[in-house]
Amino acid sequence: MSEQFEKSWKTLNKDLDRISALEQAMAYTARPLVASGVALAFMAMxxxxxxxxxxxxxxxxIVVAAAIIGAYMALNIGANDVANNMGPAxxxxxLTIGTALIIAAICETAGALIAGGDVVGTVSRxxxxxxxxxxxxxxxxxxxxALLAGALWVNLATWIGAPVSTTHSIxxxxxxxGVAAAGFSAVNWATMGKIAASWVISPLLGGLFAAAFLAVxxxxxxxxxxxxxxxxxWVPILIGIMAGCFTTYLALKGFSKIYKVGFDTALLAGLVIGVVxxxxxxxxxxxxxxxxxxxxxxxxxxxxxxLIFSAALLSFAHGANDVAxxxxxxxAIVHAVQIGGSSDSVGIPFWVMLIGAVGLSMGLLLFGPKxxxxxxxxxxxxxxxxxYxxxxxxxxxxxxxxWLGLPVSSTHIAIGAIFGxxxxxxxxxxxxxxxNRLDTTSPPELRTRKKVVRRGHFTTILAAWVVTVPSAAILSAFLFQAMRLITL
Known part of the structure; x- marks a missing residue:
């Protein structure tokens, strides 16, 4: 009788273990679906x-469609771009991943609502x-x-695990x-040349500065x-340098809506704060x-x-700048619908700014950990x-x-600094x-794994950077032609 009971007990334990494993597998599988469902609910709202x-x-x-696509883009920016600020910490x-998500969500939202630009060039800079x-x-x-193409490209980049520039996507x-609408002559190729140069300049500068500080x-x-x-x-000096740099950084990039600060004034303020x-x-x-x-x-x-303060300040500045x-x-679409036609610059209604701010934070919380x-x-x-x-x-x-007047990408700078x-x-x-890290005796695969920098991520990210602008451009041209055909 006791043997039969023991066998029954073992069988019950095995069945319960299987059920528990199945429940865990279902929960793991359902997690992405829950995040996607919340994101869709936000877009619908x-x-x-x-x-x-x-x-x-x-x-x-049309405005409703634009708002939904804008919310989709904000979610993708939160999922992809904010990692550059919180990832190092x-x-x-x-910071734990949970604490980082909370701090970043608060700072991104605050940056977007408090210091987000109230005027945006409608034809993207x-x-x-x-x-x-x-x-x-x-x-x-x-x-x-343009908005839908940029959002789709950033979504794809996040899925493959490549941090890309959302600015370059837009x-x-x-x-x-623009090319699909009016031909290649409509493009300001001088500006595009500066942006292409920033693909090289941004990560190189970030990498050189990071390597220099690590050397010190x-x-x-x-x-x-x-x-x-x-x-x-040395640590008080390094903290003073960081405080001074972030004071200048926020004066130039974070508070332009509240008060316009010149470069010399921002630099002087940074110097004073750094010494103090x-x-x-x-x-x-x-x-x-x-x-x-x-x-x-x-x-x-x-x-x-x-390091924690720097991550928070970078998130605040990111929310202030990249929400645009x-x-x-x-x-720009709201302005065109209400007034008619394009304009050199337009004001951003508060409800539109709120969509961007909330979308950034939700994208970060739902999809940012990857x-x-x-x-x-x-x-x-x-x-x-x-x-640091x-x-x-x-x-x-x-x-x-x-100071040099160069258009740079915060994504490229941060990733370049990590590679540096x-x-x-x-x-x-x-x-x-x-x-000796060269290890010429081991197989090539093992030698690659022993390197400090993972070469697989390096090539994936570099390739994603190179193709971001052309890929977004081709997709946008296709979408523009499709929209125009549908409305004929």
Missing amino acids: TGIIAAALIGFDPLGL VGARA GIIAPSAVAETQTFIWAMLA VGGVMGA IKSRIIYRPNMIEAARF MTVLMRPVIRRQSEGMENRKKSLKILFNIP NAIGPVA LINIVGSEITRLNAMRA CVSLAAAITVIFAS VGFFREWYHERILKK
């Missing part, structure tokens, strides 16, 4: 709000001459096609629609006999470092707080010091590019520390 505000006449339905374990799409219907279809979409940290702190004593001198923060942080770092062991692991603690990629074309993990840990290993170099390089590169840190570590280990 956006359409309902737009219809209530604008109306259900034919022109009103998560990869360095200064001079890519297409307004006269080329002067006719109202042509302009509306061009903006719709630029490519506008260019493609290694030579002045890490490889010193007394690392803690060296850190007490250096002085204030000296006793703080000395107190924080008391009792620490003289090893590299101890140093990481000193960089955690500035989602709702700029929507605002790209955050790739940026933070799968390209190269990051600790707090390396992630990435964040600081991102701010300095934007300031430097603004990784490749510098490879070089430093092999040339300075004389550690």
Whole structure:
């Protein structure tokens, strides 16, 4: 009797284990469906709000369609672009993925609503001459096609795990629609040339600045006999540099709606804040470092707080600037429907800005973890010091590019900085520390895995960058022609 009972009990346990495994598998499978369902609900709600505000006449339905596509674009920007700000902090374990999502969502929304630009160029920063799409219907279809093409491309890039520039996606979409509407002569090729140059300039500058700061940290702190004593001198200076750079960065890129600041004024404000923060942080770092062991692991603690603040500030500035990629074309369409025709610049209604702000945060919360993990840990290993170099390089590169008048991509800068840190570590280990990482005896696959930077991600991301503008342009041209044929 007892044997039979034991057998029955074992059978029941096995059945329960199978049911539990099946439930876990169903939950894992359903998770993406839940996120997609919430995203679709948000887009539907956006359409309902737009219809209530604008109306259900034919022109009103165009605005509804634009609002839904704008919401779709905002979701994709949140899923793809925000990873560049939070990825390094998560990869360095200064923040958990959950905390990073919450901080980024708050800062992105605040940046979009508080400091988001209230005026947006309707023909995307001079890519297409307004006269080329002067006719109202042509302009509306061009903006719709550009917005949808950009959103589809960013969605595809997120799916394959490639962080791409949402700005370049929109630029490519506008260019493609403009060519389809008025031919190649409508495109401002000088501006497109600057954008193409930024594909090279942005990541190179980011990588060089990040590598330079990592070189300073290694030579002045890490490889010193007394690392803690060296850190007490240098860490306050590095935090002061970061505070000054972010003050200048936010003055130039984050608060243009509230108050227009000149480059010299922003630089002076950054210098003052940098000096003040250096002085204030000296006793703080000395107190924080008391009792620490003289090893590299101890140093990481000193960089955690500035790294968290830098991630939050980058998210705020991103929300202030890149929300226009989602709702700029929507605002232009609303203006065209209400007033008629294109214009050099238009105001953004608050409800349109709200769509962009909420969409950014929802896209991040629903779909952001994938790209955050790739940026933070799968390209190269990051600790707090390396992630600090990435964040600081991102701010300095934007300031430097603004001074030179170069159009740069925050995505390209941040990813370039991460690659710069990784490749510098490879070089430093092999040339300075004389550690042999070449390993000519192992198979090629194993030698590749031993590299500090994962070559597979490097080639995937580089390829995605190169094809972003042409792919978005081709898709936009196709969508524009399809829309025009449908409405004939």
